[in-house]
Each structure stands twice: as structure tokens, then as C-alpha cells.
Amino acid sequence: MSNIKKKLEKPQYGWYVKNLVFGFTFVGLIGIALIIISLYRIGVWQVILFLGGIILIIIFLWPGIGLAMMNIILDSKDEDITESFTAINENQNSKILDIGCGTGRTSLKVAKMLKNGGYLYGIDIYSKMAISGNDLETVQHNAELEGVAEKTSFKFGSATEIPFDDESFDIVNVSSVLHEIHEKGGQMKALNEIYRVLKPGGTAYIGEWNRYSFPLILYSGVFCIVFKPKQYWKKILEKSKLKLKEMENQGGYILFTVQKYKVSPVL
Ligand SMILES: C[S@@+](CC[C@H](N)C(=O)[O-])C[C@H]1O[C@@H](n2cnc3c(N)ncnc32)[C@H](O)[C@@H]1O
Numbered sequence: 001m002s003n004i005k006k007k008l009e010k011p012q013y014g015w016y017v018k019n020l021v022f023g024f025t026f027v028g029l030i031g032i033a034l035i036i037i038s039l040y041r042i043g044v045w046q047v048i049l050f051l052g053g054i055i056l057i058i059i060f061l062w063p064g065i066g067l068a069m070m071n072i073i074l075d076s077k078d079e080d081i082t083e084s085f086t087a088i089n090e091n092q093n094s095k096i097l098d099i100g101c102g103t104g105r106t107s108l109k110v111a112k113m114l115k116n117g118g119y120l121y122g123i124d125i126y127s128k129m130a131i132s133g134n135d136l137e138t139v140q141h142n143a144e145l146e147g148v149a150e151k152t153s154f155k156f157g158s159a160t161e162i163p164f165d166d167e168s169f170d171i172v173n174v175s176s177v178l179h180e181i182h183e184k185g186g187q188m189k190a191l192n193e194i195y196r197v198l199k200p201g202g203t204a205y206i207g208e209w210n211r212y213s214f215p216l217i218l219y220s221g222v223f224c225i226v227f228k229p230k231q232y233w234k235k236i237l238e239k240s241k242l243k244l245k246e247m248e249n250q251g252g253y254i255l256f257t258v259q260k261y262k263v264s265p266v267l
Pocket residue numbers: 016099100101102103104105106107123124125126127128130131134157158159160174175176177180181
């Protein structure tokens with residue numbers, strides 16, 4: 001690729017749940033059609049069609065438009081994450097693992113913070129349902145376009161079976177991934193894996209949406225039910241071997257900072 005073309009090309013991070021956004025919007029538009037048809041009917045059919053239309057709009061058009069807006073907002077603003085990831089600010093030569101890196105929207109921002117030999121590894125199962133265009137080639141190409149290809153490396157791997165040795169990383173990041181692990185005990189398995197690959201004293205950042213938050217309800221309507229409440233994540237983290245240090249509310253998205261304590265020598 002010529003240098004000029006490379007300079008003009010922008011990274012493509014894809015849309016979260018793009019297929020659902022279009023599916024929901026389509027069904028929601030049928031709701032509007034039902035309301036219009038109800039205006040030309042009388043009696044019980046008018047009521048049924050009108051109420052049916054309202055229900056389809058609330059259940060489907062709301063999240064269809066809401067999630068589309070969320071994706072448009074994410075694509076248009078370059079959110080600064082440097083304030084939240086204090087462990088990286090303190091140690092810019094860290095070895096970092098980003099679990100569920102997807103197309104690299106968060107990973108590559110983290111990679112940009114690294115200096116002096118810092119390196120980021122990303123793993124994902126690359127689910128196309130989660131993000132459109134989600135694959136290994138996309139994240140590698142985005143890394144090139146963001147100018148961080150030399151300090152990043154990506155491969156296929158699951159949160160519940162992390163393909164790295166014990167105590168390999170100073171920092172682990174997991175942005176909006178744990179809620180996608182549906183197998184029984186899978187989330188705790190992932191937390192155990194994070195504990196395993198972290199060096200003693202290492203920090204993990206775990207970000208999840210809070211079901212009962214205004215921005216999430218605004219974006220996803222009744223489908224906010226797919227996400228867990230903040231208390232659920234707090235409890236599961238407290239049950240794990242990791243130590244909960246901090247919870248930062250970033251507009252409905254909760255960033256949990258946890259740590260693997262250095263084991264004190266037994267006297
Ligand atoms: C909502 S996206 C978030 C992507 C990325 N962290 C970001 O901030 O843009 C969730 C990602 O988690 C990935 N994922 C889901 N289950 C996973 C698992 N068990 N192990 C690794 N990645 C997983 C999906 O493929 C998807 O890329």
C-alpha cells in the first residue's frame with residue numbers, strides 16, 4: 001500500500017451488534033406501519049393494531065435507534081482513556097494483555113500509551129455477532145494504521161483458556177467482554193485465568209455496563225436486561241482471587257480496577 005493511501009485510510013472499528021441494530025430497526029418500523037394502518041381501521045382492530053405498533057416500537061425501534069446512535073457517537077469521538085489506566089501511566093514499559101480485543105478500539109488506545117519497550121498482546125474469539133468486521137486481519141491492519149504495529153501482537157484465544165504462561169503480564173485489560181461469556185461458571189473461569197497470567201502485584205482493568213444505568217437504558221431499551229447490574233460484577237470480583245481496588249463509573253460503564261497481591265513470604 002502506498003504511504004499516501006495509508007495516511008488517508010482510517011481504521012475501521014466496526015459497529016457493535018450491527019446485525020441486531022438493523023434487525024431491531026426493521027421490526028420497529030413494522031410497528032410504525034401498524035400504527036398508520038390502525039388509523040384506517042375502526043373498532044377492535046384499530047385498538048389491536050395500534051397497541052401492537054406501540055409495543056414493537058418500544059421493544060425494537062428504541063434499541064435499534066439507540067444502539068445505532070451509540071455506534072455513531074463512538075465512531076465520531078476519540079475518547080481519552082489515559083486518566084483511567086493509571087497503572088500504565090506509572091509503568092509505560094508494561095507487558096499488557098487485552099482480552100476480547102475485537103477490532104482494537106480499546107487495545108490500540110492502550111498501545112499508544114506504551115513507551116520504552118512496553119508491548120500489548122490481544123486475544124479474541126473474533127465473534128462477528130459482537131462487532132461487524134471482527135477478525136484478526138482487521139485488528140492487525142488497524143494497528144498498522146494507528147502506528148502501533150511494532151508494539152502489538154494479536155492472536156486467537158479465549159478468556160476462559162488464555163494462551164499464555166503463568167505470571168506473564170503486568171496489566172490485563174478486559175473491556176466489555178465478560179458479559180458475553182454464557183457458559184456456566186465461565187466468568188469465574190476467566191477471572192481465574194486473569195489471575196493466573198498476571199504477575200504478582202499486577203493490575204487488571206475490567207469494564208462492564210451496569211444494567212441499571214440511564215445511558216445503557218437509553219441505548220438498549222428493554223435489552224438492558226442482557227447486562228448485569230453493577231452489584232453482580234462487584235460480588236463476582238470479590239469472590240475471585242483478585243482484590244477489588246477501585247470502581248469508576250464512566251456514564252453507566254463501570255471500570256473495575258483489581259489487583260493480584262504480591263504473596264508475602266510465610267515466616
Ligand atoms: C463488546 S466487544 C468489545 C471489544 C473490545 N474490547 C472493545 O473495547 O472494543 C466483545 C468482544 O469480546 C469477544 N469475546 C466474547 N467472548 C470471548 C471469550 N470467551 N474470549 C475472548 N474474547 C471474547 C468478542 O468476540 C468481541 O470481540
